[in-house]
Amino acid sequence: MDRYQGGGVVTEGWELVIGLEVHCELRTETKLFCGCRNLFGDEPNSNVCPVCLGLPGSLPVLNQRAVELAMAIGTALHCDIRPSTFHRKNYFYPDQAKDYQISQYDEPINVDGWLDLPDGFRVRVERAHLEEDTGKTTHAGASGRIHGADYSLVDYNRSGVPLVEIVSAPDMRTAVQARAYATELRAILIASGASDGKMEEGSMRVDANVSVRRSTDATFGTRCEIKNLNSVRSLGRAIDYEAQRQVALLESGGVVEQQTRHWDEGTGRTETLRSKEEAYDYRYFREPDLVPVVPDAEWKAAVADTLGLMPAQRRARLVELLSGGNGAGGNDGDGDGDGELRVDQIATVVDLGLDDLVVGAVAAGVPATLALARTANEAATDAEAARRLDGSSYVALLTLEASGSLSATQAKVVLGDLLLAGGGDPAMLAKEKGFEAMSADSLVETVGQAVAAEPDAWARYCDGEDKLAQVFVGKVMKATRGQANGKAVVAELQRLRG
Amino acid sequence: MSEASSVAELATAVRNGTRSASEVLEAHLAEIDESEPSIHAFNLVTGDEARRQAAAVDAVVASGGDPGLLAGVPVALKDNLCTRGIPTTCSSRILEGWLPPYDATVVTRLREAGAVMVGKTNMDEFAMGSSTETSATGPTRNPCDLSRVPGGSSGGSAAAVAAGFAPLALGSDTGGSIRQPAALCGVVGMKPTYGTVSRYGLVAFASSLDQIGPFAGSVADAALCFDVIGGHDEADSTSLNRPSPRLLSVIDDGVEGMTIGVLTEFLDGADPVIAERTRMAAEALASAGARVEEVSVPEVALALSAYYLIAPAEASSNLARYDGVRFGLRVDAEDTVAMNTATRSAGFGAEVKRRIMLGTYALSAGYMDAYYGKALRVRTLIIEGFSRAYQRCDVLLGPTTPTTAFPLGAKVGDPMTMYLSDVCTIPTNLAGHPAISVPFGTDDGGLPVGVQLLAPALAESTLVRVAAVVEAAAPGWTGTRGVGS
Numbered sequence: 014m015d016r017y018q019g020g021g022v023v024t025e026g027w028e029l030v031i032g033l034e035v036h037c038e039l040r041t042e043t044k045l046f047c048g049c050r051n052l053f054g055d056e057p058n059s060n061v062c063p064v065c066l067g068l069p070g071s072l073p074v075l076n077q078r079a080v081e082l083a084m085a086i087g088t089a090l091h092c093d094i095r096p097s098t099f100h101r102k103n104y105f106y107p108d109q110a111k112d113y114q115i116s117q118y119d120e121p122i123n124v125d126g127w128l129d130l131p132d133g134f135r136v137r138v139e140r141a142h143l144e145e146d147t148g149k150t151t152h153a154g155a156s157g158r159i160h161g162a163d164y165s166l167v168d169y170n171r172s173g174v175p176l177v178e179i180v181s182a183p184d185m186r187t188a189v190q191a192r193a194y195a196t197e198l199r200a201i202l203i204a205s206g207a208s209d210g211k212m213e214e215g216s217m218r219v220d221a222n223v224s225v226r227r228s229t230d231a232t233f234g235t236r237c238e239i240k241n242l243n244s245v246r247s248l249g250r251a252i253d254y255e256a257q258r259q260v261a262l263l264e265s266g267g268v269v270e271q272q273t274r275h276w277d278e279g280t281g282r283t284e285t286l287r288s289k290e291e292a293y294d295y296r297y298f299r300e301p302d303l304v305p306v307v308p309d310a311e312w313k314a315a316v317a318d319t320l321g322l323m324p325a326q327r328r329a330r331l332v333e334l335l336s337g338g339n340g341a342g343g344n345d346g347d348g349d350g351d352g353e354l355r356v357d358q359i360a361t362v363v364d365l366g367l368d369d370l371v372v373g374a375v376a377a378g379v380p381a382t383l384a385l386a387r388t389a390n391e392a393a394t395d396a397e398a399a400r401r402l403d404g405s406s407y408v409a410l411l412t413l414e415a416s417g418s419l420s421a422t423q424a425k426v427v428l429g430d431l432l433l434a435g436g437g438d439p440a441m442l443a444k445e446k447g448f449e450a451m452s453a454d455s456l457v458e459t460v461g462q463a464v465a466a467e468p469d470a471w472a473r474y475c476d477g478e479d480k481l482a483q484v485f486v487g488k489v490m491k492a493t494r495g496q497a498n499g500k501a502v503v504a505e506l507q508r509l510r511g
Numbered sequence: 512m513s514e515a516s517s518v519a520e521l522a523t524a525v526r527n528g529t530r531s532a533s534e535v536l537e538a539h540l541a542e543i544d545e546s547e548p549s550i551h552a553f554n555l556v557t558g559d560e561a562r563r564q565a566a567a568v569d570a571v572v573a574s575g576g577d578p579g580l581l582a583g584v585p586v587a588l589k590d591n592l593c594t595r596g597i598p599t600t601c602s603s604r605i606l607e608g609w610l611p612p613y614d615a616t617v618v619t620r621l622r623e624a625g626a627v628m629v630g631k632t633n634m635d636e637f638a639m640g641s642s643t644e645t646s647a648t649g650p651t652r653n654p655c656d657l658s659r660v661p662g663g664s665s666g667g668s669a670a671a672v673a674a675g676f677a678p679l680a681l682g683s684d685t686g687g688s689i690r691q692p693a694a695l696c697g698v699v700g701m702k703p704t705y706g707t708v709s710r711y712g713l714v715a716f717a718s719s720l721d722q723i724g725p726f727a728g729s730v731a732d733a734a735l736c737f738d739v740i741g742g743h744d745e746a747d748s749t750s751l752n753r754p755s756p757r758l759l760s761v762i763d764d765g766v767e768g769m770t771i772g773v774l775t776e777f778l779d780g781a782d783p784v785i786a787e788r789t790r791m792a793a794e795a796l797a798s799a800g801a802r803v804e805e806v807s808v809p810e811v812a813l814a815l816s817a818y819y820l821i822a823p824a825e826a827s828s829n830l831a832r833y834d835g836v837r838f839g840l841r842v843d844a845e846d847t848v849a850m851n852t853a854t855r856s857a858g859f860g861a862e863v864k865r866r867i868m869l870g871t872y873a874l875s876a877g878y879m880d881a882y883y884g885k886a887l888r889v890r891t892l893i894i895e896g897f898s899r900a901y902q903r904c905d906v907l908l909g910p911t912t913p914t915t916a917f918p919l920g921a922k923v924g925d926p927m928t929m930y931l932s933d934v935c936t937i938p939t940n941l942a943g944h945p946a947i948s949v950p951f952g953t954d955d956g957g958l959p960v961g962v963q964l965l966a967p968a969l970a971e972s973t974l975v976r977v978a979a980v981v982e983a984a985a986p987g988w989t990g991t992r993g994v995g996s
Binding site for chain 2: 110302
């Protein structure tokens with residue numbers, strides 16, 4: 014997991030101020046204002062119609078499902094969901110079919126919410142509003158950018174895809190917080206069913222507003238907006254670079270100009286895209302082709318009812334399970350009980366939407382640490398298959414492992430088969446593979462051979478170096494090609510030591 | 512008072528097989544062949560397509576089916592209504608070569624009712640003008656006097672009905688573009704309540720003001736056409752979801768007990784002969800049993816100024832899409848921005864450019880509130896002013912235009928004078944209300960005079976009842992106009 018790493022280095026005496034603007038594409042069947050399919054990766058210009066091509070005479074009709082997903086995001090972010098209107102944001106660009114974008118301006122659907130980071134730090138959310146996406150321009154030529162291109166191609170499949178733009182208050186003070194915010198927001202968007210949160214496909218796009226001020230200053234410094242941040246890692250790097258650039262500028266007697274800047278992943282720098290003077294005058298005015306959206310209490314309640322548990326609640330639920338006695342002292346496979354590891358495992362399981370597997374297994378009597386470890390380490394390698402996995406076969410497998418009937422290694426192999434098939438009878442699969450738990454006699458014999466082969470290590474183990482148990486477990490596993498149960502080996506070692 | 516619809520009679524004859532749609536069409540095409548060269552009502556006469564449609568209507572009748580309320584009725588369409596596979600130019604170079612891939616909702620409804628589309632009519636470019644002289648295809652001439660303008664922007668549609676090219680035509684009315692040319696050409700023109708006729712497929716000029724409506728030879732024909740094209744459409748979010756009134760069924764109900772207000776502000780600026788005709792219409796209503804009184808709505812004096820900020824502001828945004836990228840004219844240049852500029856410079860005429868610049872300015876940072884914002888507040892005042900008048904009156908009466916048809920070229924060089932042609936029609940658009948222009952005699956030179964009736968939102972039924980009474984009292988009224996053959 015790429016969490017809580019890097020960043021946070023700000024020059025002594027300076028404070029960093031960060032606000033984030035996140036665009037996310039909504040997972041609707043159809044586009045925001047027409048019936049065209051909302052699908053990534055189709056043949057260019059195959060999902061288009063008069064409306065999303067901006068043909069003369071066409072008119073937009075608002076997609077109700079998109080409004081509901083926007084309301085779901087607002088609900089998850091504790092926003093006030095209000096009557097809202099649409100405006101036109103006017104600017105010329107070939108991938109902007111009408112040469113204006115329909116967006117929400119002074120009356121957005123969601124206002125005044127918040128998002129709590131996992132460490133409890135609260136970031137205020139100013140607004141989360143609906144708007145349409147643009148088409149996508151590809152510049153053919155050496156540079157890949159518009160300057161120096163031989164020609165440009167526009168794909169309007171994305172034109173009119175519904176977006177929600179979520180604008181935070183300038184509450185974050187380190188790149189670490191910004192990264193945590195983006196990560197947590199992404200998890201919320203996925204959990205609410207509103208978006209797939211795929212930054213690499215552009216379905217979640219983050220712009221950062223960054224400024225610095227001396228720690229004693231009461232007012233904010235001049236901010237720069239950084240674009241082209243394609244991962245949470247880029248976000249952290251770009252903020253740190255930009256903060257250092259601004260501090261260096263100010264310390265050398267310069268001034269920060271309000272600019273839009275472009276993050277270059279290759280050079281690790283931000284570059285000027287346009288200055289305040291070059292900023293567009295968007296000439297916002299009310300979109301006369303649409304009517305206001307006025308969600309009533311009943312509609313809001315219906316949306317809230319369909320909203321599942323949010324990531325913070327789901328993490329808390331797993332923490333509860335692990336501290337609930339079920340995990341303590343149980344057969345926890347290769348889990349080592351380390352708190353930090355568990356936090357990461359919980360985060361992984363929740364991010365991938367696999368926490369129901371853990372909860373189901375624990376409810377069926379599987380030790381929580383084992384259920385968590387198998388889910389976070391093995392099931393997570395193919396999360397899509399794991400989400401489709403028949404829960405009862407998963408429970409049956411973990412029960413076999415917990416009882417010692419299958420070793421950890423064997424259980425992982427069988428799990429791989431279950432994921433491929435979407436389910437099955439793990440006992441049968443194990444039998445087909447010739448997996449049977451070792452008899453107690455042959456285990457005792459194999460452990461004895463391992464001890465005899467490593468006299469030095471055995472002596473140190475007997476003197477109290479417990480971690481050397483892993484040396485013998487390793488040898489036994491190798492000798493039995495993974496059929497031995499690690500816990501049983503440790504128990505035998507402890508018996509021999511006396 | 513007889514208000515039978517001659518269009519309904521024609522459709523009935525086709526439906527019961529007494530006349531064939533093809534025969535009706537050929538008679539109208541012959542009329543077009545004869546007179547169109549001197550009038551130029553059409554940008555395109557779609558004879559072949561019309562013959563196919565007429566033949567299809569006849570086939571339905573022959574097989575015992577019912578082609579619909581407008582079976583075999585020739586209809587002319589303003590060239591800003593999208594027609595699938597048929598050029599739709601808005602009389603602008605910038606849409607050269609564009610073939611819409613879809614039909615406007617009104618076109619579909621006309622087709623489904625059995626109407627036969629005879630052609631696309633000339634108009635002021637993008638509906639910006641009051642004389643049809645800003646058309647890139649040249650002006651339309653007034654059939655009543657070929658040296659004069661037909662009015663605009665729907666001048667071609669008004670002329671088509673006046674010349675007998677088609678008994679019905681559709682236009683669009685943003686600031687008077689149906690009513691003003693109807694008055695100047697001596698036909699009926701109706702602007703319905705905003706939201707009662709779908710705008711889907713109407714190429715937008717000013718979206719909050721644009722409304723499609725009929726031209727016809729009589730109030731009854733216009734009412735029938737509205738009955739066919741009106742009603743809810745899911746493709747237009749501003750379309751009202753309510754049952755369509757059947758205007759034709761109430762049209763003969765008279766005006767007894769109604770209160771008609773003669774709008775003094777409109778009378779004040781009109782030529783004396785037009786003011787006189789308006790007073791005559793008021794007297795006719797009084798003798799038919801209405802109470803007639805003078806009423807003042809001082810706010811309408813502000814309408815022209817507000818309109819020339821709101822309409823251009825919306826137009827500057829609506830016309831941004833003509834950028835040479837996806838459809839219509841493209842003038843190649845070294846990069847995209849230069850191509851946009853070259854295309855728009857070559858493709859738009861002077862009046863369109865003037866309004867785009869005016870609207871862009873009205874919306875720009877630092878001026879938005881002083882211009883566009885103030886205009887919106889004026890719009891609210893006008894709505895309130897009308898609302899006060901409608902507490903006392905059912906319908907308001909006034910002239911449609913301050914003058915009768917003016918000579919070609921008389922005003923085209925002076926935008927402000929041209930803009931004043933719409934001073935009596937614009938307030939209705941700002942309020943979103945319905946209004947209708949009914950011919951009421953002529954001036955001393957024999958040019959048609961139109962009187963205008965205004966009603967509150969959705970009061971079309973009341974409006975056509977009053978209009979029918981005015982029409983029947985009009986000097987020279989013989990029961991129908993402009994319906995050739």
